[in-house]
Every structure is written in C-alpha cells, then in structure tokens.
Amino acid sequence: xxxxxxxxxxxxxxTLAMLKEIGVEGIVTALHDVPLGEVWTREKIHDLKSxxxxxxxxxxxxxxxxxxxxxxxxxxxRDQQIEVYKESMRNLAAEGIHTICYNFMPVLDWARTDLLxxxxxxxxxxxxxxxxxxxxxxxxxKREGAKEDWANFKVIGPDGKPNGRDILAEVEELKxxxxxxxxxxxxxxIVIKTQGFVSGNFKExxxxxxxxxxxxxxxxxxxxxxxxxxxxxxxxxAIMPVCEExxxxxxxxxxxxxxxxxxxxxxxxxxxxxxxxxxxxxxxTQWLDILCRKSFSRCTQQRSRISKKIC
Numbered sequence: 299x300x301x302x303x304x305x306x307x308x309x310x311x312x313t314l315a316m317l318k319e320i321g322v323e324g325i326v327t328a329l330h331d332v333p334l335g336e337v338w339t340r341e342k343i344h345d346l347k348s349x350x351x352x353x354x355x356x357x358x359x360x361x362x363x364x365x366x367x368x369x370x371x372x373x374x375x376r377d378q379q380i381e382v383y384k385e386s387m388r389n390l391a392a393e394g395i396h397t398i399c400y401n402f403m404p405v406l407d408w409a410r411t412d413l414l415x416x417x418x419x420x421x422x423x424x425x426x427x428x429x430x431x432x433x434x435x436x437x438x439x440k441r442e443g444a445k446e447d448w449a450n451f452k453v454i455g456p457d458g459k460p461n462g463r464d465i466l467a468e469v470e471e472l473k474x475x476x477x478x479x480x481x482x483x484x485x486x487x488i489v490i491k492t493q494g495f496v497s498g499n500f501k502e503x504x505x506x507x508x509x510x511x512x513x514x515x516x517x518x519x520x521x522x523x524x525x526x527x528x529x530x531x532x533x534x535x536a537i538m539p540v541c542e543e544x545x546x547x548x549x550x551x552x553x554x555x556x557x558x559x560x561x562x563x564x565x566x567x568x569x570x571x572x573x574x575x576x577x578x579x580x581x582x583t584q585w586l587d588i589l590c591r592k593s594f595s596r597c598t599q600q601r602s603r604i605s606k607k608i609c
Contacts, residue, residue, distance in 0.1 A: 300324045302358050307331070307346075314353040324358030325350050326399070335366045335379060338386035343393045360390060361399035362407070362551070365533065370404055371517050372529045380533060384540045391544035401551040402530045404521075404562045405514045406488075408554040413487055426555055428453060429468040433476070434484050435560060436469060439508060441515070443561060451557075515560060523563040527574060530565060534579040550575065 302324040303317050309330075317325070329338050329346060347357045363386055369376045387398065401407060411434070415425030432451075435444040448469065452460040489507045521529075534548070541548060556567040566575055 300358060302326050304361065308349075314350065314355065318353050318355060322355060324356050326359040326361045327357065328360055328362055328364075334364055335382060337382050338363070338389055340389045340392055343389055343395070347393055347395070357395055359397045359399055359549075360395060363387070363390070363398050363400055364407075365400055365402060367405070367514060367517060369533050370402060370526070370529055371521055372525075372532070373517070376532075377536075380536045384537055387537065387540050387546055388544055391546055396545055397547045397549060399549045399551055401553070402526070402533075402565045403553050404518050404526070405511070405560065406562075408492065408551075409488060409559065410492055411484060411487055413491060428465060429472050430484060431488070431559065432465050432469045433472050434488055437473060437476075438481055438485060439511065439560075441512075441560060447558075447561060515562070518562055521563060523565070526563045526565055527578070530575075531578045538579060 300323050301321055303322040304326045305312065305314065305317065307327060307330045314325070327346070327350075329342055332338055332342065350357045363383065365383070366379045367373070369379050369383070390396075390398065409426060409431060410424045411427045411430040412425040414422045416422050428451075432444075432448045435441055436448065445466070448465050451465050453463040453465065454460060485507055489511055537548070540546065550566055552566045553564045556564070558564055564571070566572060
C-alpha cells in the first residue's frame with residue numbers, strides 16, 4: 299500500500315517538503331488552475347508531475363477531474379464537455395497517471411460549514427453542521443420548500459436510528475446568534491472557498507455568489523434520482539472506451555454528506571446506490587472510494603456489508 303496525501307497545489311499551506319518529511323510517497327491532487335470545462339493539457343500535467351517528482355514523490359491519483367454541471371443535468375453541450383473530459387483523460391494517461399477520482403454530486407462537490415473548526419485539543423479540521431447548513435438553506439438561500447424539507451429531516455445516530463433531534467428548533471436557536479458578518483462567513487465556507495477550489499463553479503471575488511448558487515440549483519429543476527442516474531450512466535458509457543484504451547481506473551467519490559440536501563437528488567450514498575452504480579456499467583475500470591467512510595456514516599450498519607460486497 300502506498301502512503302498518499304491529498305494536496306491542493308502550490309497555494310496549499312502544507313508544502314510538498316513537509317509531506318516528504320512525514321513519509322508521504324504519493325500525491326493526490328488536481329490542476330486547480332485550469333478553468334472548469336477546459337482540457338487538461340499534457341504540458342500542464344507534465345509540469346505539475348515534474349514538480350511533485352522533484353520532491354521525491356509521484357502524482358499517484360487525480361482528485362478530482364471535475365465533471366461539469368452540463369454533463370450532470372444533461373445540458374445541450376454535454377457531449378462536447380464529455381469530449382473535453384476524454385481528452386484530459388488521454389493526456390493524464392500519456393503522462394503516466396492512471397487513477398482518476400471524480401464525483402457526480404449536483405452543484406455542491408462536497409459541503410462544509412466550517413473550514414477551521416477548533417477542537418478541545420487545539421487541532422482544527424473541516425466540519426459540517428446540520429443546523430448551520432439548514433440555516434443557510436432557509437434564511438440565506440431562501441430556497442422554496444427548504445423549511446418543510448428540514449422539518450422532515452431525521453438525524454441518524456451511531457446506532458443507525460433517528461436520534462430525535464429537532465433541526466428546525468436548533469436552526470431558530472442559531473438564528474438568534476447570527477449577524478451579517480456570520481452570514482457572510484457561512485456563504486464563504488459553503489459556496490466560495492470550498493466550491494471555488496474543488497469544483498471551480500465559484501471563485502473569490504464573485505459579487506453575487508448566492509444568486510449564482512440559485513441559478514445552478516435551478517438547472518436541476520425536475521431532475522430526480524432516476525434521471526440523475528441515467529445521466530451518470532450516459533457519461534460513464536461514453537468514457538469507458540477511453541478507460542480501456544488508456545488503462546485508466548475511474549474511482550467515484552460517494553456523496554458528501556450522504557443524504558439529500560437543497561432538494562437535489564443523490565447518487566452514491568448506500569449499498570443500493572452502489573449496486574446500481576456497479577451494475578449500470580459493469581467494467582473492471584469502475585472503482586468506488588470506499589476509504590472515505592464518512593460519506594457512508596448515515597448508513598452506519600451498512601459499512602462493513604458494503605465493503606464485503608464490493609471487495
């Protein structure tokens with residue numbers, strides 16, 4: 299097993315020199331400077347690969363080669379974007395990189411409400427607060443139907459059963475403590491900072507990120523899980539010949555968080571979804587990122603069963 303580390307490029311405060319010092323062998327990263335929907339050229343891939351190798355490590359995994367929204371919701375230019383994706387895949391393989399992690403989550407690549415959550419021992423980590431996200435959905439985004447969705451939301455405990463939390467009551471308690479500065483920070487964390495460097499849908503300096511976010515959500519109006527599955531199957535069938543041609547392994551990241559948010563359908567959250575995913579395009583080049591166990595946390599009792607089924 300290779301010791302790998304997720305690294306967010308040259309602007310990451312954690313440097314490659316630091317990673318080499320702690321024994322990291324392989325780097326998991328992406329071309330974060332390439333705009334969403336553009337081809338990853340061999341030149342750019344080679345430059346980053348060489349930079350990583352200059353520190354005595356290798357570029358082991360791409361995470362992520364982003365799937366554009368038009369592919370996910372089946373827009374008019376999805377075939378064009380799939381061709382762009384395939385060209386990037388070929389360029390990666392030509393530079394010796396054969397494992398690509400991706401996801402098919404609509405709008406939000408992954409959601410966090412705090413990027414520097416402080417722990418009692420002085421450490422910090424990324425954090426997702428259900429009440430904070432619900433507050434964003436109801437009072438900042440003001441999504442139609444948000445309050446009803448969160449009223450029906452059941453928080454699952456460690457035993458795999460609902461624990462009885464009243465999310466709307468927690469949201470109202472939180473609302474009493476919020477102000478414009480805190481609202482802005484929440485938008486920064488949920489929309490701009492995470493989605494900016496992960497999916498490229500947003501960037502620092504966007505003047506109206508909430509309005510842009512609403513526009514992206516509107517693209518999925520009328521799309522349920524069945525339709526999203528069909529769109530994912532279409533995408534995978536289109537790229538599988540390139541996987542076989544170039545010896546590429548596609549590794550899907552489970553939905554994060556592993557439950558429905560913002561009224562959007564989910565695609566990979568539990569063993570039923572995984573069975574569909576593996577059966578839909580039964581190729582040896584199809585992998586699942588089972589190590590991101592937090593994304594299966596809502597189906598606690600299924601995790602070991604999932605591992606046994608697919609391993």
